[in-house]
Amino acid sequence: MKTLKQIIKAAEKKKVAVGHFNFAEMSVLRAAVDVAEKLKVPIIMGTSESERAFMGPDQAVTLVKSLRAMGLPIFINADHTKSLERVREAAAAGYDAILFDGGSLSFEENVKLTKEVVEYVKSINPDIIVEGELGYIGSSSKLLKEVPEGAAITKEQLTTVKEAKEFVKETKVDMLAPAVGNIHGMLVNAPEPNLDLARVRAIKKAVGIPLVLHGASGNTDNDVKGAIRGGISIVHVSTEIRAAWRKALNNSLKVDEEEIAPYRILKAPREVAGEVIEKKLRVFNKLKK
Ligand code: G3H
Ligand code: ZN
Numbered sequence: 001m002k003t004l005k006q007i008i009k010a011a012e013k014k015k016v017a018v019g020h021f022n023f024a025e026m027s028v029l030r031a032a033v034d035v036a037e038k039l040k041v042p043i044i045m046g047t048s049e050s051e052r053a054f055m056g057p058d059q060a061v062t063l064v065k066s067l068r069a070m071g072l073p074i075f076i077n078a079d080h081t082k083s084l085e086r087v088r089e090a091a092a093a094g095y096d097a098i099l100f101d102g103g104s105l106s107f108e109e110n111v112k113l114t115k116e117v118v119e120y121v122k123s124i125n126p127d128i129i130v131e132g133e134l135g136y137i138g139s140s141s142k143l144l145k146e147v148p149e150g151a152a153i154t155k156e157q158l159t160t161v162k163e164a165k166e167f168v169k170e171t172k173v174d175m176l177a178p179a180v181g182n183i184h185g186m187l188v189n190a191p192e193p194n195l196d197l198a199r200v201r202a203i204k205k206a207v208g209i210p211l212v213l214h215g216a217s218g219n220t221d222n223d224v225k226g227a228i229r230g231g232i233s234i235v236h237v238s239t240e241i242r243a244a245w246r247k248a249l250n251n252s253l254k255v256d257e258e259e260i261a262p263y264r265i266l267k268a269p270r271e272v273a274g275e276v277i278e279k280k281l282r283v284f285n286k287l288k289k
Pocket of ligand 2: 184214
């Protein structure tokens, strides 16, 4: 089976993107795996610090690796890791990739800490992929009434080509997550801001490494496709899955208030999570609807 590095390289060449989906329990994980198997595409499952604390980092890794052992190209990312302590924990647990998220720090502090993280992770296992984050895009996968405070939205606030180039050169990250108009979470009463596709292309040209698009919930398919053409090789989606899962769960609990078997209650949430993931994977991998 190809390594995650090889899969990302191949995606970069084909101008498609690997789908990254967050999970905190089995129904979303199984949903994603079933769809990936059906569409025959690789996927990355992510756990933020809170998601992995809920499941146990070792247990989350073991679950994903046990599915990989069945021959499925499924990988696990330690998403939005904010301290060296959590980076150490993720590396020890056997995560395939780690995102060190210094997006809310000053440029200098972000460079300093990300560099330390890269040096540490590569000294433990050079095969673990390290991603750096540049620019603040909010921090929660939730339904939003307004753009998160402090999130980079205007042209001036987005990640600049100059900063991206310097950040990658100094830190030696394998992949970069820039702020290009994307935000974590999804606006409920308004369309998401547009992605700055010209900025994506310019950053990609300047850094030459795979770019990661976070916060893709709520962005239009056309915008996401344009970003992939411009140099995005991984796309993260969480809020849309959470929202669909939660709605189906409410409904499931209402339909039969006597039901207490988790596998019956979670059947519909698992199905709708799979529907969202399938739609996204078709867009990211240029597959017909
Ligand atoms: O790392 C997680 C993703 O960036 C999810 O963002 O909840 O806006 O889809 P989202
Ligand atoms: Zn993210």
